[in-house]
Amino acid sequence: MVQSKLRTPLPSPVELITKKRDGHALDAQEIAGLVSGYLAEKITDYQMSAWLMAAFLRGMTPSETLALTRAMLESGDVLELKSVKLPKVDKHSTGGVGDKVSLCLGPSVAACGVAVPMISGRGLGHTGGTLDKLEAIPGYQTRLDPHRFERVVREVGVSIIGQSERLAPADRRIYALRDVTGTVESIPLIVASILSKKLAAGLDGLVLDVKTGRGAFMPDVDSARALGRALVQVAEAAGMPVTALLTRMDAPIGRTVGNALETREAIEVLGGEGPADTRELTLELGVEMLLLARAFKRREPARKSLERALASGAALERFRRMVEAHGGDPRVIDQPARLPRAPRRLPVLAPRSGVVTAIDARELGWVSVLLGAGRTRADQKVDPAVGIELLVRPGQQVEAREPLAFLHVRRSADGARQLARTLGAFRLGSKRPKEAPLILERVRGG
Amino acid sequence: MVQSKLRTPLPSPVELITKKRDGHALDAQEIAGLVSGYLAEKITDYQMSAWLMAAFLRGMTPSETLALTRAMLESGDVLELKSVKLPKVDKHSTGGVGDKVSLCLGPSVAACGVAVPMISGRGLGHTGGTLDKLEAIPGYQTRLDPHRFERVVREVGVSIIGQSERLAPADRRIYALRDVTGTVESIPLIVASILSKKLAAGLDGLVLDVKTGRGAFMPDVDSARALGRALVQVAEAAGMPVTALLTRMDAPIGRTVGNALETREAIEVLGGEGPADTRELTLELGVEMLLLARAFKRREPARKSLERALASGAALERFRRMVEAHGGDPRVIDQPARLPRAPRRLPVLAPRSGVVTAIDARELGWVSVLLGAGRTRADQKVDPAVGIELLVRPGQQVEAREPLAFLHVRRSADGARQLARTLGAFRLGSKRPKEAPLILERVRGG
Numbered sequence: 001m002v003q004s005k006l007r008t009p010l011p012s013p014v015e016l017i018t019k020k021r022d023g024h025a026l027d028a029q030e031i032a033g034l035v036s037g038y039l040a041e042k043i044t045d046y047q048m049s050a051w052l053m054a055a056f057l058r059g060m061t062p063s064e065t066l067a068l069t070r071a072m073l074e075s076g077d078v079l080e081l082k083s084v085k086l087p088k089v090d091k092h093s094t095g096g097v098g099d100k101v102s103l104c105l106g107p108s109v110a111a112c113g114v115a116v117p118m119i120s121g122r123g124l125g126h127t128g129g130t131l132d133k134l135e136a137i138p139g140y141q142t143r144l145d146p147h148r149f150e151r152v153v154r155e156v157g158v159s160i161i162g163q164s165e166r167l168a169p170a171d172r173r174i175y176a177l178r179d180v181t182g183t184v185e186s187i188p189l190i191v192a193s194i195l196s197k198k199l200a201a202g203l204d205g206l207v208l209d210v211k212t213g214r215g216a217f218m219p220d221v222d223s224a225r226a227l228g229r230a231l232v233q234v235a236e237a238a239g240m241p242v243t244a245l246l247t248r249m250d251a252p253i254g255r256t257v258g259n260a261l262e263t264r265e266a267i268e269v270l271g272g273e274g275p276a277d278t279r280e281l282t283l284e285l286g287v288e289m290l291l292l293a294r295a296f297k298r299r300e301p302a303r304k305s306l307e308r309a310l311a312s313g314a315a316l317e318r319f320r321r322m323v324e325a326h327g328g329d330p331r332v333i334d335q336p337a338r339l340p341r342a343p344r345r346l347p348v349l350a351p352r353s354g355v356v357t358a359i360d361a362r363e364l365g366w367v368s369v370l371l372g373a374g375r376t377r378a379d380q381k382v383d384p385a386v387g388i389e390l391l392v393r394p395g396q397q398v399e400a401r402e403p404l405a406f407l408h409v410r411r412s413a414d415g416a417r418q419l420a421r422t423l424g425a426f427r428l429g430s431k432r433p434k435e436a437p438l439i440l441e442r443v444r445g446g
Numbered sequence: 447m448v449q450s451k452l453r454t455p456l457p458s459p460v461e462l463i464t465k466k467r468d469g470h471a472l473d474a475q476e477i478a479g480l481v482s483g484y485l486a487e488k489i490t491d492y493q494m495s496a497w498l499m500a501a502f503l504r505g506m507t508p509s510e511t512l513a514l515t516r517a518m519l520e521s522g523d524v525l526e527l528k529s530v531k532l533p534k535v536d537k538h539s540t541g542g543v544g545d546k547v548s549l550c551l552g553p554s555v556a557a558c559g560v561a562v563p564m565i566s567g568r569g570l571g572h573t574g575g576t577l578d579k580l581e582a583i584p585g586y587q588t589r590l591d592p593h594r595f596e597r598v599v600r601e602v603g604v605s606i607i608g609q610s611e612r613l614a615p616a617d618r619r620i621y622a623l624r625d626v627t628g629t630v631e632s633i634p635l636i637v638a639s640i641l642s643k644k645l646a647a648g649l650d651g652l653v654l655d656v657k658t659g660r661g662a663f664m665p666d667v668d669s670a671r672a673l674g675r676a677l678v679q680v681a682e683a684a685g686m687p688v689t690a691l692l693t694r695m696d697a698p699i700g701r702t703v704g705n706a707l708e709t710r711e712a713i714e715v716l717g718g719e720g721p722a723d724t725r726e727l728t729l730e731l732g733v734e735m736l737l738l739a740r741a742f743k744r745r746e747p748a749r750k751s752l753e754r755a756l757a758s759g760a761a762l763e764r765f766r767r768m769v770e771a772h773g774g775d776p777r778v779i780d781q782p783a784r785l786p787r788a789p790r791r792l793p794v795l796a797p798r799s800g801v802v803t804a805i806d807a808r809e810l811g812w813v814s815v816l817l818g819a820g821r822t823r824a825d826q827k828v829d830p831a832v833g834i835e836l837l838v839r840p841g842q843q844v845e846a847r848e849p850l851a852f853l854h855v856r857r858s859a860d861g862a863r864q865l866a867r868t869l870g871a872f873r874l875g876s877k878r879p880k881e882a883p884l885i886l887e888r889v890r891g892g
Contacts, residue, residue, distance in 0.1 A: 017628030021502065046495040050627035053499035056467065181496035182463030 013037065013047045020054040028067040035071035035170050045177060052174070052183040060188035065230065066237045068188070072196035075170035079117070079146055079202040084154045086115040087293035088202060091285055092194055093209040094227065095127035095217050097361035097368075098252030101209070102130040102160065103266035104274075104282040105289070107318035110157030111309035112286070112302075114293040117153045118160040119167070119201050123374040123382065125217070126365030128262065131162050132374075136260035136340055136384035140328030152325040158318055159325065168196045185217070191230045195238065205241040205292035207285055208232070210443060211249035215361025221246070221440070228443030243288045244443035247281065248436055251359040251394050254278035258373040258387010258408060260339040267333055270316040277438055283307065284439055340385035342408035346415035350398045354428035357394065363425035364388055367418045371409055386410055388422070395432050459483065459493045466500040474513040481517035481616045491623060498620070498629040506634035511676065512683045514634070518642035521616035525563070525592055525648040530600045532561040533739035534648060537731055538640055539655035540673065541573035541663055543811035544698030544836075547655070548576040548606065549712035550720075550728040551735070553764035556603030557755035558732075558748075560739040563599045564606040565613070565647050569820040569828065571663070572811030574708065577608050578820075582706035582786055582830035586774030598771040604764055605771065614642045631663070637676045641684065651687040651738035653731055654678070656889060657695035661807025667692070667886070674889030689734045690889035693727065694882055697805040697840050700724035704819040704833010704854060706785040713779055716762040723884055729753065730885055786831035788854035792861035796844045800874035803840065809871035810834055813864045817855055832856055834868070841878050 010033045011019070019026060026034070034051065037043040043051075060068070081088060091105055106116040120142075122129035131142045142162045144152065152159035163172070171193050178184050198206050208231050211217075212224035228244040235242040254275040256265045268274035269282060286306045287299050296302035309315040320330045332338045368374060372383035389406040392398055404426050409415035456479045457465070465472060472480070480497065483489040489497075506514070527534060537551055552562040566576035566588075577588045588608040590598065598605035609618070617639050624630050644652050654677050657663075658670035674690040681688040700721040702711045714720035715728060732752045733745050742748035755761040766776045778784045814820060818829035835852040838844055850872050855861035 014626060014628050017499075021499065021628050044491075044626075046491040046623060047627055049492040049496040050499040050629060053463075053467065053496040054503065054628070057500065057503045177492060180460060180490075181493055182460050182467050182500070183496060 013043045017047060017051045017054060020051055020058055023058050025061045025064050026067070028063070028070070031064060031067035032071045035068070035075060038173070039075055039170055048174065049177055049181040049183070052178060052181065052189065055189060056183045056186040062230070062233050062237065065188040065191050065234050068192040069195045069199065069234060069238060072168050072170040072174070072192060073199045076168045076200060077146070077166040078200045079150070079167070081117055081150050081153060081202040083150055084115050084117070086113065086157070087204045087295065088115045088117050088153070089205040089207065089289045089293045090116060090118050090198060090201065090203050091207045091209060091289060092198060094211050095124060096211050096249045096253060097127055097215040097365035098254050098257045098262065099128065100133060100254065100256075100262040100266040100278065101281050101285060103133060103263065103319070104269045104278065105286055106158040106160055107270055107322060108282060108306050108309050108315040109286050109289045110318045111314040112290055112295060112305045114290055114295050115153050116158040116289075117149065117201060117203070118158065119163055119197060120160055121163070123369070126215070126362050126369060126374070127217070128257065128259070128365070128368070128374065130160060132382050132384075133259045133262050133266070134160060136263045137323055137328040137332050138338070140323060141326045144326070152322065156318060156321045156325055158322050160322065163197055167200050171196045187227050187230050190227060191234050194231065195235055195240070199238055199240060203240065205289070206235060207288045207292060208242060208244035209285060210244055210246050212246055212440070213248050213250035213361070215252065215365060216249040225443060232443055241292055243292055245285065245288065246440040246443055248438055248440060249361060250436070252361045252364055252390065253281060255390045256387060257364055257368045258371070259382060259384040260341070261387040261389060261408060264336045264339055267316070267319070267336060270310065270319050271313065272310040279310070280438055342385040342410060344409045344412050344415065346407040346409060346412065346419065347403040348405045348407060348419060348422050350400055350402045350404050350426075350428065351423070352428065353399045354397075354430060355432050356392050356396050356398060356404070356426060357429040357431070357433045358427040359390065359394055360425040363421060367422050367425070370418060371407065371414055383410060395435065398428070459489045463493060463497045463500060466497055466504055469504050471507045471510050472513070474509070474516070477510060477513035478517045481514070481521060484619070485521055485616055494620065495623055495627040495629070498624055498627060498635065501635065502629045502632040508676070508679050508683065511634040511637050511680050514638040515641045515645065515680060515684060518614050518616040518620070518638060519645045522614050522646060523592070523612040524646045525596070525613070527563055527596050527599060527648040529596060530561050530563070532559065532603070533650045533741065534561045534563050534599070535651040535653065535735045535739045536562060536564050536644060536647065536649050537653045537655060537735060538644060540657050541570060542657050542695045542699060543573055543661040543807040544700050544703045544708065545574065546579060546700065546702075546708040546712040546724065547727050547731060549579060549709065549765070550715045550724065551732055552604040552606055553716055553768060554728060554752050554755050554761040555732050555735045556764045557760040558736055558741060558751045560736055560741050561599050562604040562735075563595065563647060563649070564604065565609055565643060566606055567609070569815070572661070572808050572815060572820070573663070574703070574705070574811070574814070574820065576606060578828050578830070579705045579708050579712070580606060582709045583769055583774040583778050584784070586769060587772045590772065598768065602764060602767045602771055604768050606768070609643055613646050617642045633673050633676050636673060637680050640677065641681055641686070645684055645686060649686065651735070652681060653734045653738060654688060654690035655731060656690050656692050658692060658886070659694050659696035659807070661698065661811060662695040671889060678889055687738055689738055691731065691734065692886040692889055694884055694886060695807060696882070698807045698810055698836065699727060701836045702833060703810055703814045704817070705828060705830040706787070707833040707835060707854060710782045710785055713762070713765070713782060716756065716765050717759065718756040725756070726884055788831040788856060790855045790858050790861065792853040792855060792858065792865070793849040794851045794853060794865060794868050796846055796848045796850050796872075796874065797869070798846045798874065799844060800876060801878050802838050802842050802844060802850075802872060803875040803877070803879045804873040805836070805840055806871040809867060813853075813868050813871070816864060817853065817860055829856060841881065844874070
C-alpha cells in the first residue's frame with residue numbers, strides 16, 4: 001500500500017519484512033540496509049523480530065546468509081593481528097556438555113607453531129562456556145583490549161578472550177533479540193552469527209566442531225550436517241578456509257561437567273594425561289587446525305607433533321604463560337587444589353548392577369546449570385566450584401550401590417534436589433552398547 | 447531450553463512463540479494469556495510481532511481464531527444496547543473505493559424497522575472510510591459516548607460512530623503493530639480483528655460485504671472467498687448470525703471517490719436517485735440485513751420495503767435525524783452545496799475514442815488519497831472536499847477529448863501531478879466488456 005512515488009531508494013522496513021515473508025530473497029544491499037537500519041534505530045525491535053521470524057520460517061539463501069554475515073561483521077571493529085606473523089587459526093564448537101577441548105586445544109596447537117587467537121563464549125542453555133571455565137582460575141581476565149590480545153597471541157601463541165562490545169555489535173543485538181523471540185534455532189541465522197564474529201577476528205582459518213546427539217543443540221544428525229554444510233559454504237564464500245567435523249555429543253565429554261572441574265581435567269590433558277575422549281577430540285581437532293594453517297601437509301606428523309606437545313609439557317607451558325598473561329594464578333597448574341572446590345560431594349549410587357548403556361549429556365548439562373555452574377537467566381553469576389564428576393563411562397559394568405558420579409555442591413540440599421534427575425541420566429542395561437565413533441564425518445559445503 | 451522445574455503454569459512468551467512457529471495450535475487459555483500478557487506488558491512488542499509473523503506464516507485453526515477473537519473482545523467494554531428493543535444488525539465491508547454504501551444502508555434499514563448500531567472505520571491504504579465521509583458534513587461527531595450512541599440508535603434507529611478506545615483495545619494495539627510489521631494480510635488475523643469489534647457491539651446479526659477484484663485488499667477471488675468463509679465460520683462459532691456476500695470491486699462504486707463527493711452521492715441514493723450500482727448494492731445488502739434480523743422472511747417483500755423507504759423519503763429522513771443527533775448540519779441534505787467543495791475541478795480527457803473497458807479502482811483510490819482525501823501516514827488529516835468525479839462507466843462509448851472524470855482539487859498543481867495516473871486508470875478498447883455481476887455469490891462457512 002505504499003505508493004511508488006513515495007518510495008525511498010532503499011525499501012521501507014515493512015517492505016523488507018514482507019519480501020522475506022513472501023519467500024523472496026533480499027539482495028546484499030537490502031540486507032545491509034536492514035542491519036544498519038536496526039543499529040541506527042530506524043528499524044525497531046518489533047520490526048526486526050518480525051523479519052527474523054519470517055527468515056526463520058522462510059529460510060535464507062546462501063547469498064543472503066553471506067550478506068547478513070558481512071553486514072554484522074562490518075557493524076564493528078575487525079581485528080587484523082598484523083604483528084602476529086604465524087598463521088592464525090581458531091576452533092568453534094556449536095556447544096556441548098563437558099566440552100573443555102578449547103582449553104586443551106589452544107595451547108597445544110600454539111606449541112606446534114600455529115597462533116590461536118580464540119574468541120569464546122559463555123554457557124548457553126544446558127551447555128558450558130569456555131570463558132566460564134577459564135574464569136574458574138583465580139584472577140583470569142577474559143576481557144583484554146585488542147592491543148593486549150594481539151600481544152598475548154604474538155608472545156604466547158594463544159589467547160582466549162570474550163567477544164568485545166565492538167566486535168560485531170549487530171550480532172550481539174540481534175542475538176539478544178532472537179533469544180527472547182523464539183528465533184534461535186535457524187541454520188542461516190546461526191551461521192551468520194558464528195561467522196560474523198570469526199571473520200572479524202583476523203583468522204587465516206577456522207575449524208568447526210559441529211556437535212550432534214542428545215547433548216547438542218541440533219540433536220539429529222541431518223540438522224547438524226545441514227548446519228555444518230551451511231557454515232562451510234558461507235565461510236568459503238566469504239574467503240575463510242574452513243574444516244568442519246561432525247562429532248558425537250551424546251554422553252558428556254571426559255569425566256567432568258562444571259567450570260573448575262573441567263579446567264582441572266583440561267590441565268590433566270595438557271599434561272599428557274586425562275580421559276581418552278577429551279584427549280582424542282583435542283588431537284583430532286588440533287590436526288585439522290595444523291593442516292588448515294599449512295603447518296603440516298599430512299595428518300600423521302601433525303598428530304605426532306601434538307602428542308609430543310602434550311607429552312613434553314610444551315602445551316602445558318603455553319597454557320601457563322597464557323594464564324599468566326591474562327592475570328590468572330598459574331599455581332593452579334601444579335596445585336589444582338587451588339582451583340575453587342565445592343564444600344560437599346554427593347555420591348550418586350547405581351540402583352542395581354548392570355552395564356551403563358548411555359549417559360544423557362543434556363540432562364547432566366541441566367543438572368550442572370541448576371547446581372549453579374550455568375545460568376537460567378542472563379544476569380546470573382556462575383559458581384565455579386560446582387558440577388558433576390563422572391565415575392563411569394558408557395559400556396562400563398557397575399554393581400548395585402556403586403557410585404556413578406559425584407555431585408560437587410555448595411549445600412547438600414542443592415545436590416539432593418538434583419539426585420533423581422542425575423540418576424535418570426544414566427541408563428543401565430544388560431548388553432554392552434556398540435561403541436560409537438567420536439568423530440562422525442568431515443562435512444563438505446552444501 | 448527452559449527447565450521443567452522453572453515452568454510457570456502459563457507458558458512463557460518464548461514458548462508461546464515457538465509453539466506457533468513450529469506449527470502447533472495454541473489452546474484458548476494460551477491465546478488468552480498471549481493477549482492479556484501483551485496488554486499487561488508482560489509480552490513485549492517484539493515478542494508479539496514474532497508471534498504474529500509465525501501466525502501469519504503457519505496459519506491459525508478456526509479454534510485459535512475464535513479464541514483470539516474472544517480474547518480481544520474481552521479486553522474491553524461490551525456494548526449491550528439493552529434499551530434498544532428492535533433487532534440490531536450491522537454491515538461490515540472489507541474495504542473498497544467509492545463505497546459509500548454504509549451511509550445509504552444504515553438509514554434505509556432503520557426505516558424498515560431494524561436498528562443499525564454501526565461502528566465504522568477510517569480510510570486505509572487506497573480505500574475510503576465511512577467516518578471520513580460522514581465528517582465531511584459540518585459538525586458531524588463520530589465519537590459519541592456509549593449512552594448517547596445507545597440513545598441515538600433507540601430514537602433514530604441508526605447511529606454511525608467510530609471505535610472507542612474502550613472497545614476491543616487489544617485489537618487496536620495489535621492492529622497498530624501488524625500495520626508496521628508486515629502482518630496485515632493474514633486471514634485469521636483479519637477475521638479476529640473484524641469480529642472482535644463486531645461481537646463487542648451488541649449485535650443480533652452481521653452482514654459481511656467481502657470485496658474482491660483490483661480495488662479490494664484481496665484482489666483474487668479465492669483469497670476473498672477464503673476470508674469470507676473464515677469470517678462466517680468463526681462468527682457462527684461465536685454465536686453471531688452472519689451472512690457474507692462476495693462482491694466485485696474492480697471499478698469504483700458509483701460516480702464518486704472522495705469524502706464530501708461520496709456523501710453527496712449517498713444523499714442522492716437515500717432520496718431514491720443516484721447511480722444504479724450504489725443503489726443496487728444498498729438494496730442487496732439491505733435485504734440481507736432485514737432477513738438476518740427476521741424482520742422479513744422472504745427477499746421480495748424485504749426489497750420492496752427498502753425501495754419504498756428510498757422512494758418515500760423515509761430513508762433520507764432517518765439520515766437527517768442521525769446527522770442532527772450527531773451534531774451535524776442537516777441543511778446539507780437539501781442543499782448539497784453546503785458540503786465542502788474543492789476550489790478547482792480538472793477535467794481528465796479521453797486521449798482517443800473507444801469503449802471504456804475497465805476503470806481501475808485501486809489506482810483511483812490512490813489518486814484520491816494523494817489528492818488529500820486519504821492518508822499516507824496515520825497522523826495526516828483528510829481534506830473532505832477533494833476527490834474524483836467519474837463521468838463514464840465501464841461499457842460506455844467515449845469520443846476523443848471527451849471528459850472521463852473531474853479531479854476535484856485544492857490547487858491545480860495537485861491535480862496536474864495526478865492527471866497521468868488518473869488517465870492510466872481508464873482502459874479504452876474497441877469491444878464492449880462483458881458485464882460482470884456486482885454480487886458474485888453468498889459465502890458459506892469454511
